[in-house]
Amino acid sequence: MVKLTDDYRRDARLFKDAGITVPQYDQAAMKAATDAHPVWVHFGGGNLFRCFHAKVAQDLLDSGDLQSGIIVATTHSATIPKTIYAPYENRMLQVVVAPDGSMEKNLIASVAHALYYNRADPFGWFVLRAIFEQPSLQLVTMTITEKGYALRDMNGELTADAQYDITHGPEVANTAMGAIARLLFARYQSGALPIAMVTTDNFSENGQYFENAILTIAQGWLDNGFVPQGFVDYLKDPKQVSFPWTMFDRITPAPAQSVADQLARDGFEDTTITKTIAPFGNTEQTHYLVIEDSFPNGRPPLEKAGVILTDRDTVNDADQMKVTACLNPLHTALGIFGSLLGYTAVADEMDNPDLAALVKRLGYQEDLPVVKDSKIINPKKFLDTLIEQRLPNKYIPDTPQRLATDASQMLSIRYGVTIQHYLDQGGDTVQKLVAIPLILAGWCRYLLGVDDKGEIFTPSPDPLLADLQKELRSVQVGQTTDVHAVLQPILSNKQIFGHDLYAIGLGDKVEADFKQMIAGPGAVAQALHEIA
Numbered sequence: 001m002v003k004l005t006d007d008y009r010r011d012a013r014l015f016k017d018a019g020i021t022v023p024q025y026d027q028a029a030m031k032a033a034t035d036a037h038p039v040w041v042h043f044g045g046g047n048l049f050r051c052f053h054a055k056v057a058q059d060l061l062d063s064g065d066l067q068s069g070i071i072v073a074t075t076h077s078a079t080i081p082k083t084i085y086a087p088y089e090n091r092m093l094q095v096v097v098a099p100d101g102s103m104e105k106n107l108i109a110s111v112a113h114a115l116y117y118n119r120a121d122p123f124g125w126f127v128l129r130a131i132f133e134q135p136s137l138q139l140v141t142m143t144i145t146e147k148g149y150a151l152r153d154m155n156g157e158l159t160a161d162a163q164y165d166i167t168h169g170p171e172v173a174n175t176a177m178g179a180i181a182r183l184l185f186a187r188y189q190s191g192a193l194p195i196a197m198v199t200t201d202n203f204s205e206n207g208q209y210f211e212n213a214i215l216t217i218a219q220g221w222l223d224n225g226f227v228p229q230g231f232v233d234y235l236k237d238p239k240q241v242s243f244p245w246t247m248f249d250r251i252t253p254a255p256a257q258s259v260a261d262q263l264a265r266d267g268f269e270d271t272t273i274t275k276t277i278a279p280f281g282n283t284e285q286t287h288y289l290v291i292e293d294s295f296p297n298g299r300p301p302l303e304k305a306g307v308i309l310t311d312r313d314t315v316n317d318a319d320q321m322k323v324t325a326c327l328n329p330l331h332t333a334l335g336i337f338g339s340l341l342g343y344t345a346v347a348d349e350m351d352n353p354d355l356a357a358l359v360k361r362l363g364y365q366e367d368l369p370v371v372k373d374s375k376i377i378n379p380k381k382f383l384d385t386l387i388e389q390r391l392p393n394k395y396i397p398d399t400p401q402r403l404a405t406d407a408s409q410m411l412s413i414r415y416g417v418t419i420q421h422y423l424d425q426g427g428d429t430v431q432k433l434v435a436i437p438l439i440l441a442g443w444c445r446y447l448l449g450v451d452d453k454g455e456i457f458t459p460s461p462d463p464l465l466a467d468l469q470k471e472l473r474s475v476q477v478g479q480t481t482d483v484h485a486v487l488q489p490i491l492s493n494k495q496i497f498g499h500d501l502y503a504i505g506l507g508d509k510v511e512a513d514f515k516q517m518i519a520g521p522g523a524v525a526q527a528l529h530e531i532a
């Protein structure tokens with residue numbers, strides 16, 4: 001058996017026998033180069049980072065186009081650096097699963113350090129501040145999930161944590177945005193050094209969203225006398241601090257036991273999965289990373305590792321195509337209805353003709369007609385590949401439970417943007433939508449935590465779950481309810497849907513769909529069947 005910490009240079013044979021490709025560079029030399037000239041920091045070292053960004057860096061290290069590795073920082077999890085990075089010398093196994101089930105296995109060693117960065121732990125601040133003070137630092141990338149950027153609650157008010165950061169200043173900042181703004185302030189104080197802050201999370205206009213969040217904190221600090229005007233000016237100047245927009249696509253489910261079992265059969269030892277992370281990560285072959293080419297301090301030649309660098313409009317078109325239309329809205333629909341119908345595999349959902357029909361209707365009839373072609377990825381071909389090859393791929397162990405996680409943070413992006421396109425057309429076109437209102441009603445039905453058999457299930461984690469379940473507590477499946485009274489506060493919430501659904505003429509339709517789906521056991525499947 002071979003394990004991650006074996007010497008991949010001396011014992012290359014062990015890795016080869018297990019079918020694992022090893023790095024071409026020396027990890028100790030890479031670490032020394034990183035310490036001397038840090039170039040790349042990443043926040044949120046979860047599965048996507050480990051399967052994608054870390055491999056991009058590895059390819060560039062292998063080709064000699066990069067000498068430094070990545071410094072990973074987590075603001076949210078003290079355990080990830082301790083349990084998933086340190087014991088494995090910051091290495092991991094990237095497993096790329098092909099549509100025929102065969103696996104490409106790469107030992108990744110491109111992470112130089114993995115740190116917990118939180119006010120509760122001064123060491124991370126000490127190290128990261130020193131890194132942010134270095135002129136060599138070129139880029140920060142991020143995969144911290146949509147909620148990591150959130151500074152406002154579901155009523156649009158600043159959260160208590162965000163208010164605390166703003167009123168108490170950089171030294172005690174605790175939100176991810178506050179903690180990152182604190183590091184940018186250290187960089188500003190070291191001579192207003194330039195840097196690119198690159199979110200690769202799933203928002204439309206994600207760079208703008210990130211910039212706005214950082215500026216909310218910085219402006220608050222200015223108003224409270226913690227920072228000078230020059231700091232806010234520095235953040236607003238794209239020649240000093242840029243927030244490039246990005247589009248990122250690679251279905252990367254949490255590590256699966258089926259993959260762990262195959263790796264063990266292949267002779268690989270480190271296969272223990274802890275919650276949603278493991279010494280290995282499983283991902284699909286298809287991938288796109290498109291980044292607005294705005295790097296005020298220069299950048300590694302990312303294009304040599306397959307990244308597409310282009311202008312903001314092109315990124316935005318590609319991203320709207322993926323996040324608001326041709327992929328993520330279908331995912332969220334499969335997350336919601338798959339959880340309600342008792343599925344645990346996305347590929348199995350695609351064998352259900354009614355679910356397949358729902359995502360086809362959503363994709364082809366409601367989303368595609370209002371999508372702009374970015375010219376770099378054809379929307380129709382992208383959607384065809386998703387529906388015909390990627391979603392039904394039984395070897396990609398994706399689950400509806402993952403896709404339903406944090407759904408409240410995504411609805412405005414995944415459906416609200418398309419709704420806006422229909423509103424822009426004028427007339428009553430928005431009221432002709434069928435799949436989108438059904439999915440929004442399905443989400444309300446899902447929040448009840450009762451599946452379509454009438455049995456209790458635990459919805460996936462979501463920051464608004466407790467509040468929303470409180471609003472819905474009077475609803476019982478199979479019993480008559482004043483649906484309007486219960487749903488009105490939710491469906492009118494622009495923070496959640498991007499629109500007051502009543503004001504745009506969709507509220508009644510969502511209410512009717514919800515009413516149908518709480519009629520009794522089997523009512524969800526029936527509603528899906530009727531629109532198929």
Ligand SMILES: NC(=O)c1ccc[n+]([C@@H]2O[C@H](COP(=O)([O-])OP(=O)(O)OC[C@H]3O[C@@H](n4cnc5c(N)ncnc54)[C@H](O)[C@@H]3O)[C@@H](O)[C@H]2O)c1
Pocket residue numbers: 043044045046047048049074075076077080143144145146147148149176200201202203248249250251252253276
């Ligand atoms: N997995 C995919 O298929 C995929 C593909 C494209 C884009 N993305 C984007 O990447 C994000 C992360 O995906 P992943 O698969 O790596 O997830 P993951 O759960 O494996 O990792 C999430 C990371 O975010 C951190 N985090 C969670 N909540 C946070 C918070 N409130 N503040 C700061 N950090 C927080 C966690 O500590 C962890 O490091 C997604 O939410 C999405 O926006 C994912």
Ligand SMILES: O=P(O)(O)OC[C@@H](O)[C@@H](O)[C@H](O)[C@H](O)CO
Pocket residue numbers: 145146202248249250251252327328331332402403405406
């Ligand atoms: O990662 P999230 O939570 O934003 O959304 C769940 C999935 O839709 C997402 O991870 C996709 O797998 C990904 O966007 C594919 O590129």
